[in-house]
Amino acid sequence: MKINQHYKTLETSYLFSQIRARREAYEAAHPCQKVLSLGIGDVTLPLAAPVAEAFAKAAAEMGQASSFRGYGPEQGYGFLQEKIQGYYKSLDVELPLEAIFVSDGAKSDLGNLLDLFDSDNTVLIPDPVYPVYRDTNQMAGRRILYAAATPENGFLPLPDPRQKADILYLCSPNNPTGAVYRREQLQQWVDYARAQGAVILFDAAYEAFIQDPALPHSIYQIPGARECAIEVCSLSKTAGFTGVRCGYTVVPSELIRDGLSLQAMWLRRQSTKFNGVSYPVQRAAEAVFTPEGMAACRQAVRQYQANALRMHQVLESLDIWHTGGINSPYLWMRCPGGQSSWEFFQFLLERAQVVGTPGSGFGQNGEGFFRLTAFGSPEDTAEAMERIRQALA
């Protein structure tokens, strides 16, 4: 018996446990002070009413003989695939239903999609980055290269033709930096992937936060992307589904490698190692894409966007270099006065009683930067930003 030895190379991330430990130590020493968090990476608003109603109704249906449903299609019910197809159409992207796979969330699919590729491939990952891209590839022993995201490129690295890679990760709007690629920048990535025969894994989980109509929501808005890109999206941030668990992945039929259709491979993978998403969850997701559901979900997103705008304005007024905030729930700021990420964490905790996330936790290029999130309540966000303003003024 040989276990998967690559697990031995994985580092345990202490980022969030260390944040919690420092916060708890501070609170224990200062029991009268109220600590506010701008570190939350999870939604806080409840499901929109039409969505919760559809969810509860479908759950009740499962208790009636006349409306009970057993195994559903592994790829998702047609009623939901059609709604997702319609959403893409609103972005001027025409997709056949066969390209749309309903999932239990982006994290599952981002991990499981790697089943389709040999371990003997080179992966290119932006740094800083959502740690799942790195860890899932390390689990399979793939070679990993990094694309440096820096203040010089606005934390939006562009392809370097000298870097040869087979699997490319892009996340736009980005976690943790909030930076968003423009069309011509994504076009460079698509052209690079096609020239190398590489596959792009495009994480669009935060696309609902884009406000600038010129910015792309989907990689398929870029010519040539169908021949080289898989897109993973989620209702977690679009519709507050972090605890509901539903997303979708698009694998176009044009995506062929080594003579095999990646769409056919993914269908085979999902029908062998997955049994579809819970029927009532799919009904809840369907309700997100109705006019009433979408309007209600947009309202929640607008609350987070208003938080982000306020945060952006405070950082602007303090003349602090940052990305994100306008088209993203994340703000990525340079730590003032040349502080390291953890020094600034401690500074903010002690001087402003505000908790954020040290950028160094997301990769080497995150050192000296700090992530703030807009998922809190308007009141707490406003107060936290006022405290930051005073501490840094």
Place this chain on the structure above:
Amino acid sequence: MKINQHYKTLETSYLFSQIRARREAYEAAHPCQKVLSLGIGDVTLPLAAPVAEAFAKAAAEMGQASSFRGYGPEQGYGFLQEKIQGYYKSLDVELPLEAIFVSDGAKSDLGNLLDLFDSDNTVLIPDPVYPVYRDTNQMAGRRILYAAATPENGFLPLPDPRQKADILYLCSPNNPTGAVYRREQLQQWVDYARAQGAVILFDAAYEAFIQDPALPHSIYQIPGARECAIEVCSLSKTAGFTGVRCGYTVVPSELIRDGLSLQAMWLRRQSTKFNGVSYPVQRAAEAVFTPEGMAACRQAVRQYQANALRMHQVLESLDIWHTGGINSPYLWMRCPGGQSSWEFFQFLLERAQVVGTPGSGFGQNGEGFFRLTAFGSPEDTAEAMERIRQALA
């Protein structure tokens, strides 16, 4: 870019599409005859009332700010882990909560657990078998050996010390044969696995159908199993959850290989490639394990058991050799008169207008056998068995 070449070795299973095609051809030629199915591998009764109510209530909770929940623990909520722990306690199996992982179903976990093992391992799979065991290992390029299940061993193969294997699959009550291992038989497998340093993947998805109190429901009822076995279970057949999607996997802390804890590895896998099961689904699952929920679920199981008993009695009265039926929703019968599996399929379809599943679809040793399932309505099951009796009398 190298794709996973092992996908090229996978065969497309035409079993169920071929069954459907033959049935449709018969129905088109004989529009006035009513064809009945004893081939359904899915539950047909709705969720028990307390379960559907808990599901709908939790879905509605997600629409209220006061009760909304975002990301949950990847391993499952404590409230459900505790109920599963209590269920194991009723089987005299004491498990710490850390050993219990809530999943979206047995199929997902059976596939994903293989992430923990190197491709360079030998897998031992019973033949005939649930095709997922074979396909998931073929996708990773592992060597596969088969343990022959035959009429001579009652379709319950025992370990052959000359066969060296690293990963062993056991399914009891078995799909497709309905045969159930006795304690002393499972003890032989546990002893063999420990002697070889192998890991047993024990599929207990049909344990709720066991009626004989002497038969084991869990591999952990066997001394020594914690050092060598992972158990995968599901609420699909226990509580009609095929469309709801919830199961659980037990990885004991005693399971160490190559100096690594498989429990720690599985936790790392799940927290990297999974984001937990939908909160309302976990509330529905919790309700299964309440006294009212369990009583209601048992009532549905009893209806399927009554079907199975009737099917068993008819086969007995016809003196047809078979396994299953008493402690399982499946019956596995020898095709009468030396017919092949597909010959008997056609015979039953034409003479009795009954559809079942050819045993040859589950592996080489399934040739000459036939699977019947007890998941239909009592009326249809009774009529189908009467037609079979007349056709074979």
